[in-house]
Amino acid sequence: MSWTDERVELLKKMWTEGQSASQIAKELGGVTRNAVIGKVHRLGLSNRAGGGTQTATPAPNKPEAAAPEPEAATAAPKPRKAEPRATPADLDTPEAVSEPEPAPRPSNVTPLRKPIVPAGQPLPPQPSANEISPEALAKVQEVEKSAKRISLMELTERTCKWPIGDPATEDFYFCGLPVQQGKPYCEAHVGVAFQPMSSRRDRRR
DNA sequence: CCCTGATTCGC
DNA sequence: GCGAATCAGG
Numbered sequence: 583m584s585w586t587d588e589r590v591e592l593l594k595k596m597w598t599e600g601q602s603a604s605q606i607a608k609e610l611g612g613v614t615r616n617a618v619i620g621k622v623h624r625l626g627l628s629n630r631a632g633g634g635t636q637t638a639t640p641a642p643n644k645p646e647a648a649a650p651e652p653e654a655a656t657a658a659p660k661p662r663k664a665e666p667r668a669t670p671a672d673l674d675t676p677e678a679v680s681e682p683e684p685a686p687r688p689s690n691v692t693p694l695r696k697p698i699v700p701a702g703q704p705l706p707p708q709p710s711a712n713e714i715s716p717e718a719l720a721k722v723q724e725v726e727k728s729a730k731r732i733s734l735m736e737l738t739e740r741t742c743k744w745p746i747g748d749p750a751t752e753d754f755y756f757c758g759l760p761v762q763q764g765k766p767y768c769e770a771h772v773g774v775a776f777q778p779m780s781s782r783r784d785r786r787r
Numbered sequence: 788c789c790c791t792g793a794t795t796c797g798c
Numbered sequence: 799g800c801g802a803a804t805c806a807g808g
Contacts, residue, residue, distance in 0.1 A: 585799085602791065617801050619792060624799070628793080740789055760789095794805070 583612030585621060597622055718773040725770040730758030742768035744775070 583589075589610055596606045603622070604615040622628055726746055732755060737743055742757035743766045759768040767775050 614801070620801050
């Protein structure tokens with residue numbers, strides 16, 4: 583494989599977008615990440631600074647463990663706009679009525695309500711037999727039998743962080759199987775975690 | 788151990 | 799110019 587204009591273009595584009603050399607190499611095909619890096623240097627764009635303000639800090643930008651880039655067709659890499667940021671659905675009440683009394687606390691007061699789950703990262707809920715493909719579900723169930731059953735402390739970047747069981751009980755652990763590169767879960771759990779889209783239609787306010 | 792980019796150097 | 803091997807880090 584040689585560096586045709588097209589390939590160089592794609593290289594430039596992806597590199598500018600912050601894609602890693604290995605990702606670019608994978609996308610291009612026929613080259614290794616070394617080749618990509620080498621080319622990048624020869625092209626003189628080793629520094630991903632676009633234009634202008636050159637921050638002393640190399641890159642606080644790290645699309646590392648949260649850059650789900652669904653591999654697409656090699657023919658049409660056009661609509662590419664996957665933001666790692668998973669925007670949490672925020673409750674927004676435009677119905678804000680002008681209320682001089684901010685807290686009309688009724689006589690009934692429920693003092694404390696601690697969140698049951700400590701919650702470090704936005705872990706997905708357990709698959710509740712939703713709109714998940716039966717195959718994926720079956721695979722998950724099978725996988726969970728062979729799960730490493732690791733504890734929170736044992737989690738690493740390469741261990742599946744899919745929670746199994748009830749966090750409030752002793753019977754709780756994480757999957758712990760090898761993750762799919764770049765993702766927080768193993769292949770099986772990625773399958774159920776990153777479902778394309780579901781029925782979120784019923785959002786009547 | 789997995790990954791990242793940077794550099795070197797024979798081709 | 800090219801990229802595998804190597805280096806240096808996270």
